[in-house]
Amino acid sequence: MSSVIEGLHRQLGLTDEELERILGVLGREPSRAELAMYSLMWSEHCSYKSSKVHLRRLPSEGPRVLQGPGENAGVVDLGDGVAAVFKIESHNHPSFVEPFQGAATGVGGIIRDILAMGARPVASLNSLRFGDPAEPMTRRLLEGVVAGIGHYGNCVGVATVGGEVAFDPRYAGNPLVNALTVGFMPAERRLSGRAGRAGDLAVLMGAKTGRDGIGGASVLASASFEEGDHAKRPNVQVGDPFQEKLLIEACLELAERGLLRGLQDLGAAGISCAVAEVAARAGMGMEVDLDAVPLREPSMEAWEVLVSESQERMLALVDPERLDDVLEVCRQWGILASVLGEMTEGRSGGLEELGGPPQPQRGSGGLLRVRFRGEVVAEVPAASLADEGPVYSRPLVPPPPPTAGTEVPLDAEVAEAVLAVAADPTCASKRWVWEQYDRFVGHGTVAGPGHDAAVLRVPGTGRAVALATDGNGRYAALDPRAGAALAVAEAARNVACTGARPIAVTNCLNFASPERPEVMGAFAAAVDGMAAACHALGLPVTGGNVSFYNESSGRPIHPTPIVGVLGLLEDATTAVPTGFPRPGLTVWLLGETRVELGGSVWQRLTTGRLEGPPPVLDLTAEARLHQLLLDLAARRQLAGTHDLADGGLAVALVEATLAAGVGAMVDLPPVRGAAALPPEHVPMAALTSESASRVLVAAPPEAAEELEALTAEAGVPLARLGTTGGDRLIVPGLLDLPLSRLRDAYEGALPHALGDPV
Amino acid sequence: MVRIGVVTFPGSCDDRDARAAVATMGADPVALWHGDGDLRGVDAVILPGGFSYGDYLRCGAIARFSPVMGAVAAFARAGGPVLGICNGFQVLCEAGLLPGALLRNAGLRFVCREVEVVVDSTATAWTSACPPGATLAIPVKHGEGRYVHPDPAALAAAGQVVFRYAPGHNPNGSQADIAGVTNPAGNVVGLMPHPEHAVDPLLGPTGGRGLFESVLGARV
DSSP: OOTTTTTHHHHTTOOHHHHHHHHHHHSSOOOHHHHHHHHHHTSHHHHOTTTHHHHTTSOOOOTTEEEOBTBSSEEEEEETTEEEEEEEEEOHHHHHHSHHHHHHHHHHHHHHHHHHTTOEEEEEEEEEEESOTTSHHHHHHHHHHHHHHHHHHHHHTOEEEEEEEEEOGGGTTSOEEEEEEEEEEEGGGOOOSOOOSTTOEEEEEESOBOSTTTTIIIIITTSOBOTTGGGGGGGSOOOOHHHHHHHHHHHHHHHHTTOOSEEEEOBTBHHHHHHHHHHHHTTOEEEEEGGGSOBSSTTOOHHHHHHOOOSSEEEEEEOGGGHHHHHHHHHHTTOOEEEEEEEEOSSOOOSGGGTSOOOOOSSSOOEEEEEETTEEEEEEEHHHHHTOSOOOOOOOOOOOOOOSOOOOOOOSOHHHHHHHHHTSTTTSOOHHHHTTSOOOTTSOEEEOTTSSSEEEEOTTSSOEEEEEEEOOHHHHHHOHHHHHHHHHHHHHHHHHHTTOEEEEEEEEEEOSOTTSHHHHHHHHHHHHHHHHHHHHHTOOEEEEEEEOOOEETTEEOOOEEEEEEEEEESOGGGOOOBSOOSTTOEEEEESOEEOOOTTOHHHHHHHOOOOSOOOOOOHHHHHHHHHHHHHHHHTTOOSEEEEOOTTHHHHHHHHHHHHHTOOEEEOOOOEETGGGSOGGGHHHHHHHOOOSSOEEEEEOGGGHHHHHHHHHHHTOOEEEEEEEOSSEEEETTTEEEEHHHHHHHHHHHHHHHTTOOO | OOEEEEEEOTTBSSHHHHHHHHHHTTOEEEEEETTOOOOTTOSEEEEOOBOGGGGOSSTTTTGGGSHHHHHHHHHHHTTOOEEEETHHHHHHHHTTSSSSEEEOOTTSSOEEEEEEEEEOOOOSTTTTTSOTTOEEEEEEEESSOEEEOSOHHHHHHTTOEEEEEOTTOOSSOOGGGEEEEEOTTSSEEEESSOGGGSSOGGGSOOTTHHHHHHHTTOOO
């Protein structure tokens, strides 16, 4: 083995077997540049080599799906000629190493994915997980991540409209930063990162290429953290949202004027990934001229230019006759543009320029031939990078069944318990977070953060989409299959609470090292649970992301499948608000309350343990509940709704009353299985159980008859709890608290925990 | 139809929102480009929110030198109505068309919040249709919105304080709760809150409508 290669592949994150495979593809030793390209493209982050065999089990087709997995982002048909583009992605490891830039570039990256499909990125949601907020390290991470998300989204003019934040010591050494962006476009304008025909030009647009983010996808995203890993900071990219803003406007003008054959973002693995994917998707090759790349540092070597993850760059595929127009648009917006490459036919010359004999290549498609300073530095089959990397069926151990039961004290004083749950940082208001985000830009935010789901007007139509992200790592830790299914159900339920019909899913699967059989077992089970829920609820998965190696010094995170659900509302003016909007409404609970405290907030607060089965999910009951919500919303019978999730009915009542500052007097719902409890424990079970498939509803009194009839018809359990009004939350005989106290607990908790009282 | 120009600087984010608000209020929005010195005969000009030129220097410090600002200054001197929103307000202060300056928020963080502002002066092109003392619900969203002036009392006495944050609503530590000011002639107004985000009832409160109604001459 030559000195160039000796040991280098391992530093780059490739195994010896993977190097053998590269030698087989090329029939010779790879150059340094080629080795760098393979190391990135075959990294877990880029190639999905450990997850691919499992992800195939997720449903991805449906009548509204215009583009499923495999492109830069999923596309769904909203009707009236408008399509939504959406996807969620992780930026976990960069955000731990450098919270501000890591989170900021995560937002920037997902925005470019949406842009690459031809859509204007409109709004983002974020799912964040951190350790205990009282820990100084958590505060540093949270401050940085939130500021980074805000900085990028605010400056680039994409509203941040929702998401969720949860705290658990298991994320202390490996926070999660999952960013979802949605965009809209005329359905017929859909672009793809696919080359058109030979002779088309690949135009590199945007920022100069520097040494930042080299190895981001391999060294950083596809390995676990160990002590002292702050040395990985140079692997983190640095964002420039102003540059991205110009890039967005330029790309959209190019798309609107029909000047593009295709568009591809540059993210993980930089130029390598972009050129390999656009060529491979079309079964073509490309002549790549790295001398056309504007460099921040002229001393960069070819391999560095190829794999740099410098931000704010796009690759436009252009008919040569339109090149001048394209360059003029870029000049107008003040962004750099240069011809990086030219598409070539699927079969071109051999490998003789690098000295080897012509080789029969794997698969179909063409060659990427990369020149730099007069030399050919790489010459590899495009498909071998993009599609023909290793695929692993890693050994797995199925997760053990959850323990049978859990002992959780239910003899607490009710008022104290409600205040404690409301002030738990995971349940409490995230206003501290979302007030740092511009939720207004884009003149489309019907409902922003603090609602069950964000609701966005669809430009040029009377419609709206609703979006929610959910995922409960505690449930998934107890039972990965159930946890993933519950995440789908909850996100879809949040969307249905607005009156929108859930139509598509994007997912981000955050797990520890796939090289641990128990992690792979949990991953496989989570995919199964997600697939089952998506099938039952009629939801195709149109794209997403897998993030492995989320562990620090051998301590894995909870398995955390995050689900983003997109819903469609035919009439934006019928969007149902979250909570109790006014006095004089009847309060109902849809769904059945059982004694289910495994994985609950109350279990954590009172025992500090994580045990027992998570709540049981009956997917047909869940589907019936969603349909009922849509029917009631369409008949304008719902004045307000609120999903029950973390913290159960207790948190739901607090949030519903604080939403518009309207109190309520309610009785507690019946609890199935209460007979097994001492009578004095039943109220706390009703308030803190986290049974799935439940929604709090506020409806005008005159709607009662129809609501009861439709609910009975749908076979959904119904309990009339009471009425809205006043400025207190009252459960007769059990609880009587002014909203001001609830507000202090709920709104004050996070600022207090962060040492930043309002 | 009244034609209202909205300037797009590189990095403007709320230019599309401002044009949409103009259209919602029944006027004709005209897109103006930072590199053009031509205002295309518009009846009023809006400098929108955003991060002009990335705001990597002081906010608004680069935008004031753009070709369009020469035309805006001339338009303002001739009495034309000019409204600077957020970053646009910062640009007008940097350009010397409005008094005072905007500093980093007292809380040191970006703040996006629905606030109430009280109309302090109706003797401007952009508040003439507002009832004096009216309280308007309009969102703010900025990191550098703390208004400072060497003599806020004198500014108020001169009738140049146009908006103040309602008691308890000051989001950034602005002196004397000042949310917006005008030039002595009353044709140039700048404010940190975003009236363009507050014209459509589907999207929330509609406290911004009064500013557009004022410049459109539609008395309420």
